Amino acid sequence: MNYKLLPAFVFFFLLSGSTLFAQTFKNEFGFKSDNDSYLAQGSDRYYTNGLFISFRHATDQQKLKHGFEKKIWEISAGQKMYNPISGYSPNPDKQDRPFAGYLYAGAAMSWFKSNERILKTSVELGTTGPNSLAEGGQELLHDVIGFYELGGWDYQIKNELSINLSAQYTRLLHRASDQATDFSFEGYVNAGTTFSGAGAGVLFRAGRINQLFNSGYTKAVIGNNAKTKALVKRELFFYAKPQLNFVAYDATVQGSMFNEDSPVTFDIKPVVFAQQFGVNYSSQRFTFDFGMIFKTKEIKSPAKAHQYGSISMFYRFN
Numbered sequence: 025m026n027y028k029l030l031p032a033f034v035f036f037f038l039l040s041g042s043t044l045f046a047q048t049f050k051n052e053f054g055f056k057s058d059n060d061s062y063l064a065q066g067s068d069r070y071y072t073n074g075l076f077i078s079f080r081h082a083t084d085q086q087k088l089k090h091g092f093e094k095k096i097w098e099i100s101a102g103q104k105m106y107n108p109i110s111g112y113s114p115n116p117d118k119q120d121r122p123f124a125g126y127l128y129a130g131a132a133m134s135w136f137k138s139n140e141r142i143l144k145t146s147v148e149l150g151t152t153g154p155n156s157l158a159e160g161g162q163e164l165l166h167d168v169i170g171f172y173e174l175g176g177w178d179y180q181i182k183n184e185l186s187i188n189l190s191a192q193y194t195r196l197l198h199r200a201s202d203q204a205t206d207f208s209f210e211g212y213v214n215a216g217t218t219f220s221g222a223g224a225g226v227l228f229r230a231g232r233i234n235q236l237f238n239s240g241y242t243k244a245v246i247g248n249n250a251k252t253k254a255l256v257k258r259e260l261f262f263y264a265k266p267q268l269n270f271v272a273y274d275a276t277v278q279g280s281m282f283n284e285d286s287p288v289t290f291d292i293k294p295v296v297f298a299q300q301f302g303v304n305y306s307s308q309r310f311t312f313d314f315g316m317i318f319k320t321k322e323i324k325s326p327a328k329a330h331q332y333g334s335i336s337m338f339y340r341f342n
Contacts, residue, residue: 047308048246048247048248048250048308049245049246049247049308049309049340049341049342050081050082050246050247050248050342051079051080051081051082051246051340051341051342052078052079052080052081052243052245052246052338052339052340052341053077053078053079053080053338053339053341054077054078054311054336054337054338054339055075055076055077055078055336055337055338056074056075056076056078056334056335056336057073057074057075057076057334057335057336058071058073058074058075058104058332058333058334059072059073059074059332059333060072060330060331060332060333061333062332062333062334062335063316063331063332063333065331068107068110068111068171069107069108069109069110069121069328069330070106070107070108070109070121070322070327070330071104071105071106071330071332072105072106072107072111072162072332073104073105073161073162073165074102074103074104074105075102075103076100076101076102076103077100077101077102078098078099078100078101079098079099079100080096080097080098080243080246081096081097081098081246082094082095082096082246082247082248083095083096083097083248084248084249085247085248085249085250085251086249086251088251091137091138091139092135092136092137092138093136093137093138093237093251093252094134094135094136094237094244094247095133095134095135095136096133096134096136096243096244096246097131097132097133097134098131098132098133098134098146098243099129099130099131099132100129100130100131100132101128101129101130102127102128102130103125103126103127103128103156103157103158103161104125104126104158104276105124105125105158105161105162106121106122106123106124106125106158106276107121107123107124107162107174107176108120108121108122108123108176108327109121109327109328111162111166111171111172111174111175111176112172112173112174112175112176113175113176114175114176115176116176116179116287116288119176119179119288120290120323120325120326120327121277121290121323121325121327122179122180122181122276122277122279122286122288122289122290123158123159123176123177123179123180123181123288124152124153124156124158124180124181124275124276124277125152125153125154125156125157125158125159125161125180125181125276126150126151126152126156126158126186126218126275126276127150127151127155127156127157127158128148128149128150128151128186128188129148129149129150130146130147130148130149130150131146131147132144132145132146132147133145133146134242134243134244136236136237136242136244137237138237138251138252139195139196140195140196140208140235140236140237141193141194141195141196142192142193142194142195142236142237142242142244143191143192143193144190144191144192144193144194145189145190145191145192146189146190146191146192147187147188147189147190148186148187148188148189148190148216149185149186149187150185150186150188150218151183151184151185151186152181152182152183152184152186152218152275152276152280153180153181153182153183153184154180154182154183155183158180159174159177159180162174162177179287179288180286181275181276181279181280181286181289182279182280182285182286184217184218184275184280184282185217186216186217186218186275187216187217188214188215188216188217188218188219189214189215189216190212190213190214190215190216191212191213192210192211192212193209193210193211193212194208194209194210194211194227194236194242195208195209196208196236197209197226203233203255204230204231204232204233205228205229205230205233206228206229206233207226207227207228208226208227208229208236209224209225209226209227210224210225210226210227210265210267211223211224211225212224217275217280217281217282218274218275218276219273219274219275220271220272220273220274221269221270221271221272221273221274222269222270222272223267223268223269223270223298224267224268225265225266225267225268225298226265226266227241227263227264227265228263228264228265229241229261229262229263230261230262230263231259231260231261231262232256232258232259232260232261233255233256233259233261234254234255234256234259234306235252235254235255237252238252238254238255239259239306240259240304240305240306240311240313240338241261241263241304241313243338245306245308245311245340246340257307257308258305258306258307258308259304259305259306260303260304260305260306261303261304262301262302262303263300263301263302263303263304263315264299264300264301264302265299265300266297266298266299266300267297267298267299267300268295268296268297268298269295269296269297269298270294270295271292271293271294271295271296271322272294273292274292274322277289277290277291277292277322277323278290278291278292290323290324290325290327291323291324292322292323292324293320293321293322293323293324296319296320296321296322297319297320298317298318298319298320299317299318300315300316300317300318301315301316302314302315302316302334308340309339309340309341310337310338310339310340311336311337311338311340312336312337313334313335313336313337314333314334314335314336315333315334315336316331316332316333316334317331317332317333317334318330318331319331
């Protein structure tokens with residue numbers, strides 16, 4: 025044996041072993057940022073900024089009942105900011121959407137079945153109005169980036185404590201024999217004092233994809249004593265999701281459902297169509313996702329249709 029090649033042989037063996045026995049992680053922490061400036065169109069209107077952080081943990085999969093692949097619980101916090109067609113709209117008579125903010129903390133539980141059906145339920149406790157800190161958040165953002173001076177937050181939606189419940193259901197419809205494309209159904213129902221409504225759409229993925237219970241798109245890369253091996257070690261895929269939304273109530277547009285003390289409010293469009301496009305990369309340790317969301321008109325006012333970008337990054341660990 026040529027002992028001079030021994031170090032190279034050992035390195036190759038370790039590298040091969042790390043590939044064959046890749047580690048999985050049961051915890052995940054990360055953030056998502058929404059902003060219309062990500063689309064480089066020069067707009068700063070309507071749903072103008074959102075920032076969310078979350079922590080997820082996968083329970084022991086071997087203890088789940090037959091037919092269940094994973095159970096993941098999650099805690100999160102987030103803030104959403106809204107303004108009219110411009111953040112400088114000091115005249116309330118010319119505002120085509122109210123200034124508004126929404127700040128919340130939430131918890132969720134997701135059940136993943138072996139037949140690639142997913143049920144996620146969540147609850148959020150939060151507030152709208154000045155207590156949401158949206159005005160200060162937007163001022164800080166504009167000061168740091170060097171954007172224009174704001175004007176009009178004196179007319180924002182008033183304070184209101186909120187509770188919002190949500191349920192989301194996903195199921196695989198079809199996956200191609202080469203396992204490079206698939207279609208899934210997604211539906212949701214929201215009920216609460218801030219957002220109420222329902223929607224349904226079809227998700228299309230193409231590229232290097234995993235099962236829905238192992239995919240970065242469904243926030244399911246983490247695992248704990250896995251039952252089923254992932255299709256690929258690293259995901260890289262394009263996705264598209266047309267979705268029809270039925271809006272029953274939106275307090276950031278209509279104000280509180282219990283009183284009428286907000287100075288500027290509008291009625292909402294009951295039917296909104298949304299189209300989402302994006303790309304997702306997920307390794308066992310990291311996820312990066314960039315999406316673009318295009319919506320039809322949401323408000324019964326001169327307000328236009330809206331679009332924004334979304335960036336998500338997550339890190340997994342034990």
